[in-house]
Amino acid sequence: MSKWFDESEFVCKCCGQLPPNGIDQNLLNLLDDIREAVGTSLTVNCGYRCAQHNAEVGGVPDSQHNGNPCTAADIDATDVGVEELAQLAETAGADGVGRYFGEAGTFCHIDVRSGRIGDTVRWTEGI
């Protein structure tokens, strides 16, 4: 359960499906924390991706977006830039934080790959 997000915001863009185990609760907690840190609207651009859609968008085969439960989300905030959003995500305890500045737009990938403990994995793409 999430305070700010509904599971319908995480369905696969191509087929509308969610994995059998839904969305990881740690991810929902993290998103709630980030939403409150941002203090403004936070959009989930991409949550779950079925294997076919994941392949279509060039995701790695073991993408966190294709997990069961899903442990990743790509997010965007109207009033906050990607760098600041990534910083807030890290402060909130995200394990994976990706900053994307590509043709598809700018957004931040967050995930809870190790259950919100351990080292943060960071990367930047598209610059």
Ligand SMILES: [Zn+2]
């Ligand atoms: Zn799909």
Ligand SMILES: [Zn+2]
């Ligand atoms: Zn992502």
